Structure formats: C-alpha cells, structure tokens
C-alpha cells in the first residue's frame with residue numbers, strides 16, 4: 001500500500017472506489033488512470049528482475065509495502081492492479097480480487113483452482129448456461145463428481161453437502177435465472193463449514209451484486225461476477241471478476257490465470273474501472289424501475305404470473321429475500337398465458353426495450369429463455385427449473401419507468 005492508499009484505507013465503499021488503488025503520481029499526475037498498453041516492462045535492474053520473478057513465482061514473499069517491478073502483461077499490468085484494488089471495497093468483506101477477460105473465464109479459473117480429479121462439487125440448478133456447459137462438458141469428463149440440487153431446496157442442499165465425499169466446491173447462483181428462486185447463502189455456508197473437507201463456497205453474484213447482496217458477509221469464500229453485466233453496465237464489453245475474503249485464495253487463482261492467459265486487457269480494465277463508481281447508482285435506478293413495472297403488470301389478464309422478489313408468495317422465499325437482499329434488483333420475468341406465441345408477439349411489439357440476451361445494462365432488454373439462453377437444457381431440467389414456453393425475462397435499464405411501462409402495456413395489448 002502506498003501512502004496514498006493508507007490515507008484512504010478507512011473510508012466507506014463508495015468513496016474507496018474512487019480513491020483506492022490509483023496513485024496519480026504514477027501517471028504523470030492525471031486525475032484518472034492512464035492506459036498502460038505495454039506487453040512487457042523494463043526492469044529497474046537485473047536484481048529487481050530476479051526479485052520480481054521470485055515474488056511472481058511464489059518463492060519469496062514481498063515485503064510490507066514493496067512494489068516489485070512489473071514483468072509481462074499476461075502476468076499482470078497496472079490497469080489490472082488498479083481495477084483489482086478499486087473493485088474490492090464494492091464487495092463487503094472482501095480483501096482481494098482478480099480480473100478476467102470474461103465471467104466464464106473467472107468461473108472456469110476458480111473451478112480449476114479448487115477442483116481435483118475425484119473430488120465432488122455440489123451446485124444449485126439452474127445455473128447460467130455457460131456454467132452448466134462447463135460442468136457437463138469439462139468438469140464431469142475430468143473426473144469431478146457434480147451433484148445438482150434444485151435452487152431454493154435448502155433441506156436438499158444441506159443433505160447433498162453433508163453426504164458428499166471429497167467435497168471441494170459448493171457453488172450457487174442466487175437468485176436463479178430466470179425464475180429468481182433464492183437460495184439461502186448463510187445456511188449453505190454453515191453446512192459447508194461443518195463439512196470435514198472444508199469446501200470452498202462460491203457464489204455467482206452477477207444478478208444482485210455488488211450493490212444488493214453480500215455473500216462474503218454471509219459466510220461465502222468467493223464471489224464471481226460476469227462484469228459484462230451490472231459492473232460495466234453499458235452492454236459494450238465482456239469481463240469477469242473473482243473476489244475473496246482470503247487473499248491467499250486470490251493468489252492461487254492468479255497463479256492459474258498466468259497459465260491460462262485470461263487476464264483482462266488494459267483497455268478493458270480502464271473502461272471497467274471508470275464504470276465502478278456508478279454501479280450502485282445504476283443498480284438502484286434499475287431496481288426501482290423494475291419494481292414499479294413488475295408490480296404494475298402483476299395481475300395483467302394476459303399473464304399467468306409476474307416473477308419478482310416483492311411479489312413472492314412462498315413464505316420461505318420471502319424470508320430468504322428479506323434476509324439476504326437489500327433491494328429486489330432490476331430483473332423480472334413474466335409468464336404469458338398464451339405460451340410461446342404470445343411471448344414472441346410481445347417481443348416483436350416492444351419498441352423501447354430490445355429483444356436481446358444479457359442483462360445489467362442501462363438499456364432495457366427482454367428475451368425468451370426457453371428458446372435462447374436455456375435451449376440446451378433437457379425437457380426435465382426445463383420443467384423443474386420453471387422455464388416455461390410463455391416465460392419472458394426482462395432486464396430493466398435506467399430509462400424513465402413510465403415510458404417502459406407504457407411500452408410493455410402496448411406490447412401486451414396488441
């Protein structure tokens with residue numbers, strides 16, 4: 001930590017995201033970080049090069065406050081380090097972070113760091129399609145025993161964790177996509193902590209983090225993000241982040257990132273860095289918009305249901321939401337009575353919202369999960385996950401909610 005960082009070590013997260021990590025003195029006094037596009041770095045001396053390699057190779061520990069010479073940009077570069085320092089305060093309980101060139105790269109690297117052949121992993125289902133693909137087409141053939149539990153089935157999750165042998169990872173997505181079913185992070189973390197194998201408990205926090213849900217405070221070890229979504233917020237880049245309580249966990253992940261070569265590039269780091277100070281503002285606005293719209297559409301004659309946390313009926317789901325989420329978030333789903341045809345008609349008619357996959361941007365997007373994001377799932381998985389023919393998922397942006405509601409109402413009326 002430089003003097004500059006020390007002076008700001010105890011400020012609140014919204015301040016720290018603007019003050020940590022970046023020292024203007026190292027960028028010719030520029031108020032915002034410069035972009036360092038170099039692939040390689042000139043050493044201050046051969047001894048400094050030797051020391052930098054010893055530290056990078058884990059053979060010696062850096063001294064307190066030491067800044068070893070940079071080496072090569074696949075290992076690390078200034079923009080990645082600035083971004084990693086600035087993302088940490090956004091995740092309460094975090095002490096270290098690693099940035100990747102996609103959310104899938106962050107998830108893949110975390111899995112490969114903590115899984116071994118013949119170990120097992122317990123996970124909630126449904127998961128993001130790419131993560132399911134990674135489990136079925138890579139982890140299972142590699143000899144990892146992957147044990148699914150339906151999202152929200154807390155008794156089932158407790159039992160799956162308790163009875164798993166050689167348990168390396170407990171992995172969850174909450175809320176689940178696109179049905180927003182919530183899984184109790186704290187209870188799962190307690191079950192994981194009672195297991196003699198001390199599994200690493202990971203939460204994909206893309207949907208409600210970092211502003212509204214804080215898994216590390218609830219006992220999780222690692223949060224993973226598709227920074228493509230809310231963290232960057234403008235649907236114009238692909239990136240991922242892993243954030244941990246224990247810096248040693250990030251150190252292990254980073255040593256694999258060097259081998260996999262999936263660090264986020266300097267320009268992308270710089271872009272994402274500039275988006276972090278507004279993530280809470282954007283997420284707040286999206287959540288308020290989504291709540292207004294979801295509650296207004298609730299009970300519409302063409303919809304059998306609107307799925308949104310403030311409309312939950314199940315007392316257990318309500319309890320989990322109240323306990324672990326600060327706000328309901330910017331995503332809602334609606335189930336059309338007229339099935340796929342009615343859902344497609346709606347997607348053809350919307351004018352402000354756009355028919356696209358992805359989420360978390362300032363613009364409103366809507367998609368039909370069953371025929372797109374969830375199309376690789378089996379009929380049985382679709383049925384148990386609640387992905388019906390008539391389901392449309394909406395990621396609400398920061399437009400004026402009244403214009404969005406009018407757009408949805410005209411598209412529903414047609």
Ligand SMILES: *Cc1c(COP(=O)(O)O)cnc(C)c1O
Nearest residue numbers: 102103104128204206226228239
């Ligand atoms: C988008 C997404 C991912 C994958 O992230 P990429 O940045 O597209 O690689 C993982 N998990 C969730 C919940 C997502 O929404």
